[in-house]
Amino acid sequence: MTAGILIQIARVFAVLSLVSIGGANAVLPEIRRQIVDVQGWMNDGVFANLFAISNAAPGPNIILVSLIGWQLAGLAGLLVATLAIMIPSCSLAFFVGRAVNRWSETRWIALLKEGLIPVTLGLILASGVSMMRTADHDALTLAISLATAIFVVFSRRNPLWAIAAGTCISIAALHFGLMA
Known part of the structure; x- marks a missing residue:
């Protein structure tokens, strides 16, 4: 170095x-x-x-x-x-x-x-x-990002719910071959 x-x-x-x-x-x-x-x-x-x-x-x-x-x-x-x-x-x-x-x-x-x-x-x-x-490289990751932002802005719930939901959606999408 x-x-x-x-x-x-x-x-x-x-x-x-x-x-x-x-x-x-x-x-x-x-x-x-x-x-x-x-x-x-x-x-x-x-x-x-x-x-x-x-x-x-x-x-x-x-x-x-x-x-x-x-x-x-x-x-x-x-x-x-x-x-x-x-x-x-x-x-x-x-x-x-x-x-x-x-x-x-x-x-x-x-x-x-x-x-x-x-x-x-x-x-x-x-x-x-x-x-x-x-x-965000595809429509699904863009949708997850936008949904998370909307959830955090308009909801009084803990943002961890959005993180958990996004994670579950990503895992399901990977499992079914919808994401690379």
């Missing part, structure tokens, strides 16, 4: 860290674009698998970045990717937090807070759409 790949990992994730308002899921489309399209470090299938593992595991959504680092350069890659995605955004949050506390009564701080809410929600919605494009 060369230091070159570690420097590239650090550069990619440090830049993404500074725009990750709302966490790693908010910049997921750009993470995928950088990792798959720009750098060519992995294909969509591997990326989707790492995304699924990171979301199945307990803990913060930043685990995806750690898994990407691990996939690319082992333990050193994991450490570099994790620190690169965390240090810039944590430092920025610390200093911005101090400024917000200092000037919290001003109108422009209130407007800034209100303006960031729709930006963050839009980024997270774009992440979901991006992952659907990456993971």
Whole structure:
């Protein structure tokens, strides 16, 4: 393993860290674009698998970045990717937090807070759409994704029911040869 790949990992994730308002899921489309399209470090299938593992595991959504680092350069890659995605955004949050506390009564701080809410929600919605494009390769998987989204948005039930139903449908489809 060369230091070159570690420097590239650090550069990619440090830049993404500074725009990750709302966490790693908010910049997921750009993470995928950088990792798959720009750098060519992995294909969509591997990326989707790492995304699924990171979301199945307990803990913060930043685990995806750690898994990407691990996939690319082992333990050193994991450490570099994790620190690169965390240090810039944590430092920025610390200093911005101090400024917000200092000037919290001003109108422009209130407007800034209100303006960031729709930006963050839009980024997270774009992440979901991006992952659907990456993971859904046929009509059945697209239908499962859309049904899950509708269930979660319009139901007050636990999302685990949607996960269980989607899993059962996928298993049945595989059994009957409806999915590859």
